[in-house]
Amino acid sequence: MHRLGFIVSEGFQLMALSTQAVFEFANLVTEDKFYDFACYSVTGGDVMSSSGVRVSTLPLASCTQADTWLVTGASDPIVAPAETEVLKFLRRAERHARRIAGLCTGGFALAEAGLLDGRRATTHWLFARDLQARHPEVQVDDDRIFIVDGPLWTSAGMTAALDLALAMVEADLGQDVARAVAHKLVMPQRRTGGQSQHSELLELAPKTDRIQQALDYARAHLKQALSVEELAEVAHLSPRQFSRVFTAETGQSPAKAIEGLRLEAARLMIEQSRHPLEIVARESGFRDRRHLREVFVRNFGVPPQVTRRGARLGS
Incomplete structure (x- = not known):
């Protein structure tokens, strides 16, 4: 015991x-x-x-x-x-x-x-x-x-x-x-110790179901290009209406929000898996490994490899 x-x-x-x-x-x-x-x-x-x-x-x-x-x-x-x-x-x-x-x-x-x-x-x-x-x-x-x-x-x-x-x-x-x-316990995911305390979706916090549906769709299809037109169709709005409502509800443009979701998905893969960065980039919607690194460093201040090493030490 x-x-x-x-x-x-x-x-x-x-x-x-x-x-x-x-x-x-x-x-x-x-x-x-x-x-x-x-x-x-x-x-x-x-x-x-x-x-x-x-x-x-x-x-x-x-x-x-x-x-x-x-x-x-x-x-x-x-x-x-x-x-x-x-x-x-x-x-x-x-x-x-x-x-x-x-x-x-x-x-x-x-x-x-x-x-x-x-x-x-x-x-x-x-x-x-x-x-x-x-x-x-x-x-x-x-x-x-x-x-x-x-x-x-x-x-x-x-x-x-x-x-x-x-x-x-x-x-x-x-x-x-x-x-x-x-x-x-109906826990939606098992989070490793190295995972971030912050959630991009929680930060966005849309006020209506139609914008939430667009975000859910985006997160499920990050490998795709995800144009404003595509997301607007999911939300049943015109592209112009969608951009305006999206920005008003989340405080971010659709492009900025999608980049944040891609970064979060990439960081989770980096922290929780041993996939090469080429696969991480492809699965999270970045053009290639170099593009992933550029966006990663710009937002987090460190390259993906440093994050991966830190996650292994913390788990």
Whole structure:
């Protein structure tokens, strides 16, 4: 049995505990109680989340050992220092636990305890600069879903913790179990640790279904030329109307938005596969490898090969 301990404190973000569903479904998939988990706080008893939901906890002192500790974060605009007892506990736990994770801003507690000194880590992009400023000895990467550096795991905000938990399941029980868990949880994709925290479609956020349909069509047909006329037909608008409405709803021209979707698709392929860049360029709609590199460097400041190396280090 693999014992999991979730450390919570007043005002914690309830979303962090949604990761328990990943481990629960891993037990269901394997038809065995491989994972056993409980919530802990300094004194035990009920602890209130930021949304007002109370969670029953055990006192930290009552748990002599766990295989994995997961420290939850909060949604406050300023991350408060962790409780002294929690920091002392984490330093002791590092000597015995198989791994320790900081979920979202829970990574701040790991940094305060000195566990992340000299290590790579991530957190919610809103708080990454603060984490780096407070702890310059930590190598903070503000654009990763999660990072594994030895026994220390850190994740970006909110739903990224689910991806971290799923990666733990894969490490413990294998790829097939992790895939089955993701399927049961209706997760649309399994995101690797090296994947960006940002989504181009989320940034565009069209207001009407017709523009959303055009974007969905574009993402599914990136290998094609994707002219304004073609997209306008999908949206049932004239090309002139489509360009005007598209720009008004997304803040970008159709051409700029399509380039962003192609870049996102290319980056995902670069991070998650070993396909040569010629194939990545073709599948994401760029003319050739040189064109991909030009657009990549212009937008991200680094060539595709650097992104691929970073993703392998972070996964």
